[in-house]
Amino acid sequence: xxxxxQMKYQIHLERTSFKDARAYIEKNSxxxxxxxxxxxxxxxxxxxxxxxxxxxxKGNALIFPYTKPCHGSFVLSIDNEDSIKEINxxxxxxxxxxxxxxxxxKPAESSRASLTSYGICGKNEL
Amino acid sequence: xxxxxxxxxxxxxxxxxxxxxxxxxxxxxxxxxFDVTVAxxxxxxxxxxxxxxxxxxxxxxxxLDKTIVDIIEKRTDFDMCFAFMxxxxxxxxxxxxxxxxxxxxxxxxxGRNAEALAExxxxxxxxxxxxxxxxxxxxxxxxxKVMEEIMK
Numbered sequence: 001x002x003x004x005x006q007m008k009y010q011i012h013l014e015r016t017s018f019k020d021a022r023a024y025i026e027k028n029s030x031x032x033x034x035x036x037x038x039x040x041x042x043x044x045x046x047x048x049x050x051x052x053x054x055x056x057x058k059g060n061a062l063i064f065p066y067t068k069p070c071h072g073s074f075v076l077s078i079d080n081e082d083s084i085k086e087i088n089x090x091x092x093x094x095x096x097x098x099x100x101x102x103x104x105x106k107p108a109e110s111s112r113a114s115l116t117s118y119g120i121c122g123k124n125e126l
Numbered sequence: 127x128x129x130x131x132x133x134x135x136x137x138x139x140x141x142x143x144x145x146x147x148x149x150x151x152x153x154x155x156x157x158x159x160f161d162v163t164v165a166x167x168x169x170x171x172x173x174x175x176x177x178x179x180x181x182x183x184x185x186x187x188x189x190l191d192k193t194i195v196d197i198i199e200k201r202t203d204f205d206m207c208f209a210f211m212x213x214x215x216x217x218x219x220x221x222x223x224x225x226x227x228x229x230x231x232x233x234x235x236x237g238r239n240a241e242a243l244a245e246x247x248x249x250x251x252x253x254x255x256x257x258x259x260x261x262x263x264x265x266x267x268x269x270x271k272v273m274e275e276i277m278k
Binding site: 017 | 137138140167169170190194195198213214215216217218219221222225226248
């Protein structure tokens with residue numbers, strides 16, 4: 001069990017496909033960053049997913065996908081001191097890294113993309 | 127290829143043929159000289175453990191999520207990975223494995239939606255597809271051909 005399940009989290013979407021989870025994050029976040037599978041958050045959770053994996057920030061909350069083999073993909077958010085640190089880490093690494101490639105990229109990389117650059121109008125579509 | 131490290135990556139055990147095929151493939155590959163590790167969820171591992179209580183067919187049984195972490199942290203890796211999948215989550219796990227590991231990927235896709243699921247796979251792999259739930263014979267026969275090709 002990762003630390004995620006022991007933290008206070010909110011479920012936004014449950015038992016869905018990974019692509020739907022990604023679309024939800026892209027449409028419902030103020031900022032969206034893309035990371036590779038295996039990107040680590042909250043000390044010991046390594047993101048399972050199909051690249052590009054969208055990670056969202058909304059206020060101080062980190063919005064991210066969470067996949068379980070028997071239950072499908074979920075969209076969770078966590079809003080605490082650690083989520084602020086995670087969002088800042090995404091912002092910092094995103095400024096320096098190029099767009100994440102879909103295959104064989106390093107697990108720890110992240111990249112920043114504006115919502116509009118992916119053809120999504122973000123909050124306006126809510 | 128003898129001695130190569132092979133990972134059998136089991137997903138949700140909801141579809142019955144996964145357990146029998148994992149046992150069969152593990153035993154067959156071990157007899158062919160491969161170093162086989164089977165990784166599974168808690169439930170999938172328990173099904174395997176009860177079916178093979180003396181560890182005759184599966185020599186190494188490990189936790190799926192821990193194995194993924196070990197690969198990400200570069201504590202281990204494999205030469206080949208057979209990823210079982212019958213749902214979107216299984217395909218998502220296999221895509222993750224394809225991204226973090228150097229292993230040659232073989233996707234074992236089964237269940238009622240096998241063909242549609244196979245079409246959603248975006249990573250490089252050999253697909254072994256059988257639209258079966260209870261009867262493992264068709265999938266077994268396809269895997270026998272794959273193993274023949276590997277041994278050539």
